[in-house]
Amino acid sequence: MTPAFEHLQKCLKQLPGLGYRSAERIALHLLVEKTERLPALVNALQEAARSVRRCGRCGNLAEDELCPICADPTRDHGLVCVVEQVPDLVAIERSGAYRGVYHVLHGKLSPIQGIGPRDLNLAPLIARLAGGEIRELILALSGDVEGEATCHYLTEHLASGSAATPVTVTRIGFGLPSGGGVLYADSVTLKSALEGRRDYL
């Protein structure tokens, strides 16, 4: 095919979930089948790149100073869920089970990859804790080594010292996924599930 086509295909292939064939299919779709969709897609990309930025308070995607969640007065601003990345926030929002606000770290501590506390979005969280508005910090970080390290760091350095009022720190539960059977769970999950057992009424 032509150089510009192959370059477009290469750019599309870098996107998550797209392989060589699906990138080729999308490029042909935009250049042959539905050419009217190409300028619309370019506009949507440019518009999103221009208007979407980081929320000054929580680090979520925003178009104004604050993201829609931080700007929503009906949400519980005393309850802050700490997540690693924006997709984690999106997943929790999708569950519909949470009415508090968020704080996105944009990473997790990883000495091996050279990611220290300064590389995380921590300064706004310290400011929020110092403001005294936060009642509970829910750590929704992953269950791997880096997630554990980040949880420890947050508990020791932030929640205990810098808050104006006492802050409860909790961590989301680990255990069997919904619909999952004991037989198919790995041993670390079963260990977490046993440790995380609760009174059954």
Place this chain on the structure above:
Amino acid sequence: MTPAFEHLQKCLKQLPGLGYRSAERIALHLLVEKTERLPALVNALQEAARSVRRCGRCGNLAEDELCPICADPTRDHGLVCVVEQVPDLVAIERSGAYRGVYHVLHGKLSPIQGIGPRDLNLAPLIARLAGGEIRELILALSGDVEGEATCHYLTEHLASGSAATPVTVTRIGFGLPSGGGVLYADSVTLKSALEGRRDYL
């Protein structure tokens, strides 16, 4: 999420093979994780939209007057494979089994959908046949009703009448796919496979 984000997600979701979740994942990837890829993708799309056009001879994607295949002197320009769409051409090229040139119809005859001979890329094919350079026309059209109708039309109206020199018209073989068993083939395929049997040496 924000309106610009949701608009981008909606545009991505229209692309073939992308659903709600994969569109969301790509939008987050471009706006949060790898923001440097967004302008590169926009440039690739704009560059492709600007430079890619239809080959004046065969209807394939081209950046110059002729596509890379028509401009290649090492290919057999007396052998023309007629396909419905550019992706069909790409699929045949990928097989590596063909060294002739192509003609892309950009559709097939379909009275139900109101697609007649005037809606197909036929005029350049008539001109090519009148030029007398074509030795054989291979019809690589689909095996459905519209494909059959298009094959008949091409045979009756083009290959017989307008060519300066006699043109052989062939159609690609139908039968069992590679690795396919007789047990799992549908009856139409088996009928084609029986009709298309060849001497076995």
